[in-house]
Amino acid sequence: MNINSKGKLAFLCVLVLLELTLLGHPLALNIYAQAKGTKIKCGDVLDAEFAYDNDYQDFFIDMAAGDRLLVSGKVVGEHLNFQFSFYGPTGQLIFDDFNNRRSAPSYDSGILSARGTYALRASPDNPGAYTLFVSCALHDGSQIKAGDKTPNPTKQPGNTNAATFSGVGFPGLPPVDFSNVAKIPLTIGTPITGAVTPKGGEILGYTLDAKAGDKIQLSYKRLSGNLNVGLVVLSADNKVVFLAGLVTSDTFATTLTLPTPGQYTIGLFRIDLMQPDKPAPTAFQVEVATN
Numbered sequence: 001m002n003i004n005s006k007g008k009l010a011f012l013c014v015l016v017l018l019e020l021t022l023l024g025h026p027l028a029l030n031i032y033a034q035a036k037g038t039k040i041k042c043g044d045v046l047d048a049e050f051a052y053d054n055d056y057q058d059f060f061i062d063m064a065a066g067d068r069l070l071v072s073g074k075v076v077g078e079h080l081n082f083q084f085s086f087y088g089p090t091g092q093l094i095f096d097d098f099n100n101r102r103s104a105p106s107y108d109s110g111i112l113s114a115r116g117t118y119a120l121r122a123s124p125d126n127p128g129a130y131t132l133f134v135s136c137a138l139h140d141g142s143q144i145k146a147g148d149k150t151p152n153p154t155k156q157p158g159n160t161n162a163a164t165f166s167g168v169g170f171p172g173l174p175p176v177d178f179s180n181v182a183k184i185p186l187t188i189g190t191p192i193t194g195a196v197t198p199k200g201g202e203i204l205g206y207t208l209d210a211k212a213g214d215k216i217q218l219s220y221k222r223l224s225g226n227l228n229v230g231l232v233v234l235s236a237d238n239k240v241v242f243l244a245g246l247v248t249s250d251t252f253a254t255t256l257t258l259p260t261p262g263q264y265t266i267g268l269f270r271i272d273l274m275q276p277d278k279p280a281p282t283a284f285q286v287e288v289a290t291n
Contacts (some may be wrong), residue, residue, distance in 0.1 A: 045071025066139025141177025236262025
């Protein structure tokens with residue numbers, strides 16, 4: 001290839017990239033370097049407007065691992081269509097509906113794997129006004145529909161105790177929803193590790209198949225950190241078989257008789273019955289053995 005051919009090829013590449021940029025295509029996108037856009041949250045209903053053809057607007061939302069984002073849009077009038085693109089916390093493309101602009105686009109992220117700030121881009125074919133609806137299914141099982149008020153994060157299950165208690169004694173614990181928790185099967189006699197973080201609100205679930213009357217030895221060991229952990233054993237019909245609050249415990253062991261047959265869930269989650277002065281991420285080990 002001669003020098004002129006190389007120069008023509010480079011010029012064509014520049015033209016292609018420029019065209020993609022003007023069209024708002026994700027290939028030319030660097031959302032996080034631009035640092036432009038609107039911060040949104042679960043429950044929002046926003047009125048917005050595209051100013052010109054091939055305009056685009058970026059929206060940023062903080063999500064946790066295990067959360068699910070559901071967004072939809074609705075245009076005003078009959079001469080506007082637009083599409084969504086969705087990007088992960090490091091800017092990687094997760095979803096692109098390129099060349100499929102509609103008057104009422106929608107997107108369901110599925111269950112997200114990473115914690116961080118996600119970006120949603122709306123790209124139109126014409127100028128015009130529209131409304132954006134933001135709904136979420138959170139990792140703790142709660143649902144926030146567009147138009148709902150976002151719940152106080154200090155009240156979410158797995159994160160705090162009953163802060164309104166003012167008496168003397170046990171302040172209680174909030175409910176913890178395991179319906180959307182990813183559950184890992186336990187192998188008898190094999191330790192399995194997990195972790196919780198100071199601001200994460202993680203809920204970890206482990207499963208065990210058993211017969212009525214089976215006896216198991218359940219043990220817990222703190223490997224690092226200082227956070228307090230709640231431990232619950234649930235039967236297949238969602239009955240609490242065992243509950244423990246491991247507030248300052250480094251090790252714990254008990255023997256349980258399982259009353260009914262089926263798949264049991266052993267759940268661990270952070271609790272705040274006695275906050276450490278300097279909360280640190282906490283790793284632990286759980287093991288189930290039989291007598």
